[in-house]
Amino acid sequence: MATEEKELKYSAEEEHKIKLMQQEVDIVRRMSKIKHKIAVMSGKGGVGKSTIAVNLAAAFAKKGYKTGIMDVDIHGPNVPMMLGVEGKHLIFTSDGIQPVETEGIKIMSVGFFLDSLDSPVIWRGPKKTGVIKQFLSEVNWGDLDVLIIDNPPGTGDEPLTILQSVPLDGVVLVTTPQAVVQEDVRKGINLVLDSKVPIIGIVENMSGFICPHCNEEVPIFGSGNTEEMAKKMDVHFLGKLPLNVETPVSSDTGTPIVIKDPNSDIAIKISEIANYIEKTVIKKK
Numbered sequence: 001m002a003t004e005e006k007e008l009k010y011s012a013e014e015e016h017k018i019k020l021m022q023q024e025v026d027i028v029r030r031m032s033k034i035k036h037k038i039a040v041m042s043g044k045g046g047v048g049k050s051t052i053a054v055n056l057a058a059a060f061a062k063k064g065y066k067t068g069i070m071d072v073d074i075h076g077p078n079v080p081m082m083l084g085v086e087g088k089h090l091i092f093t094s095d096g097i098q099p100v101e102t103e104g105i106k107i108m109s110v111g112f113f114l115d116s117l118d119s120p121v122i123w124r125g126p127k128k129t130g131v132i133k134q135f136l137s138e139v140n141w142g143d144l145d146v147l148i149i150d151n152p153p154g155t156g157d158e159p160l161t162i163l164q165s166v167p168l169d170g171v172v173l174v175t176t177p178q179a180v181v182q183e184d185v186r187k188g189i190n191l192v193l194d195s196k197v198p199i200i201g202i203v204e205n206m207s208g209f210i211c212p213h214c215n216e217e218v219p220i221f222g223s224g225n226t227e228e229m230a231k232k233m234d235v236h237f238l239g240k241l242p243l244n245v246e247t248p249v250s251s252d253t254g255t256p257i258v259i260k261d262p263n264s265d266i267a268i269k270i271s272e273i274a275n276y277i278e279k280t281v282i283k284k285k
């Protein structure tokens with residue numbers, strides 16, 4: 001007579017809950033292997049977050065740190081293009097998804113999961129949060145010294161999920177002289193302040209253009225005063241990055257400017273910011 005085994009059955013709702021709990025455990029496990037986690041954020045688009053994130057990652061890799069970059073910009077994942085790894089196929093192993101690697105930087109982007117780079121992505125809030133949590137739980141970064149997290153603009157689901165789910169060392173905020181006078185920048189700062197995650201500082205990008213003919217600085221994007229605003233909001237000012245015509249070219253061809261032209265004004269300034277983060281965040285612990 002066959003013994004009747006009583007199978008433990010969960011309802012679909014219970015199974016979903018168990019899966020989510022397991023995901024939280026996995027996030028903690030994965031993130032605990034990464035010594036320093038730094039997010040790059042801004043209330044505004046097109047201010048240079050991805051450029052700065054990619055170049056900071058390159059600067060840390062150059063210093064010999066085991067470095068990764070995670071791109072959670074679902075609507076505009078530019079990191080693969082900026083590092084020349086667009087369209088790479090992912091490897092799925094029994095211990096998670098392997099990041100793509102170039103220039104000593106491990107890279108993972110939501111862009112790798114999109115069917116076509118031209119296809120517009122329409123994901124609703126809960127789904128976006130789900131995608132990011134899945135990312136955090138399933139990407140096998142291994143042991144890293146530094147992980148830079150590039151965020152989409154604004155104060156929506158993606159930055160919020162990162163602020164709530166990743167034990168961040170701090171946030172680097174980015175603005176431009178033009179954007180700083182707008183409310184979006186303050187909203188971005190307040191989002192981080194509310195989350196109690198430390199703000200490492202704020203960078204003013206595209207700040208003036210040094211005319212190659214007369215060497216005079218031309219304030220193409222106006223002259224909003226980020227330093228003054230930072231002081232008022234009690235946020236450290238990380239300095240100004242000049243407009244540099246080689247930067248978009250370097251991004252489009254997949255080599256960050258700190259690697260392609262380390263002696264350029266912008267590469268030197270980004271390296272100084274990396275030095276500051278090294279001194280205040282990495283070597284502090």
Ligand SMILES: Nc1ncnc2c1ncn2[C@@H]1O[C@H](COP(=O)(O)OP(=O)(O)O)[C@@H](O)[C@H]1O
Pocket residue numbers: 042044045046047048049050051052078205206207241242243244245247248249251266
């Ligand atoms: N300092 C700079 N000088 C010149 N172009 C820049 C500079 N910073 C960023 N860019 C360019 O501006 C555009 C937007 O930058 P990006 O990093 O994609 O911004 P975000 O991630 O905030 O949307 C890109 O084409 C980039 O190459």
Ligand SMILES: [Mg+2]
Pocket residue numbers: 049050051073076078151152
């Ligand atoms: Mg971006």
